[in-house]
Amino acid sequence: MSETPQVVQMQFEDAEQQSEAAQLGMWTFLASEALFFGGIFLGYAAMRALHPDAFAEASGSLDVVLGTLNTALLLLSSLFMALADLAVHHGSKRRQIVLLGLVAALGLAFLGIKLYEYHHEWTLGNVPVLQWSREGARDDGAMLFYVLYFAMTGLHAIHMIVGIGAMFVVIFMIHFGKAGSHRPLPVEMLALYWHFVDIVWIFLFPMLYLIGGGSG
């Protein structure tokens, strides 16, 4: 199958070298992001080891059904993203845009559900400082859990928002011919970023929602 000839910047010998350079750069960035999330994951892991019962109890207020649904949505969005990546090499412009649009739509659905969950925690009085209705000492595990829950999922949500924004930018780029089969790198790099954000959630979900049997 013949590929569309690609625009190669002058410092590169060929398209393949250009692509590899971009990938190495992107993976380096993703490694830095992994350590970024890793720090807060470590904090969570340590605090959970110190307050196992309080964490298990607090985790019970999270809705496992919604969490599972969200995980499935993100996995599906990653599938569409991979298909979009494929379409950039072997598909039409319209196909690329539709697939990227689907990824963005799924991402927005995820955020919508997350927002609903945050609201639910608010009504239960589980939001530290802003809307907290539990009794007990401030250094007990429950408040720690919720601080970590909102911090970790909030950080993840910010990454999702950036990713969805970038999705629309790339859609416009393809529409106006600035990206696509002749210039696949924006889509490829966005795909790597999006898969990474999915992987973060893949770890977030069991860590936060599935402690101690996942009740609630």
Added chain:
Amino acid sequence: MAFAGLLALLGLTVAASRLRIGPWGVALAIAIASAKAGLVMAFFMQLRRRGALVTVFALGGVLWLGILFALAFADYATR
């Protein structure tokens, strides 16, 4: 194909969480999550296709994460 595997693992994750196997539950959950992440990295992120150097960079990130956790927990475990 890979997606079907991912969904299966997701189902497994939730089902497994309902087993009360105590401290091993965490290790199992992480193992399943790692398997899913591995599938995403290999197939969706095309590490299988792209060659050795890119894989080294990708796994390097994982390695450094491992160093972070290993050293931190070495401290906690020996207090």
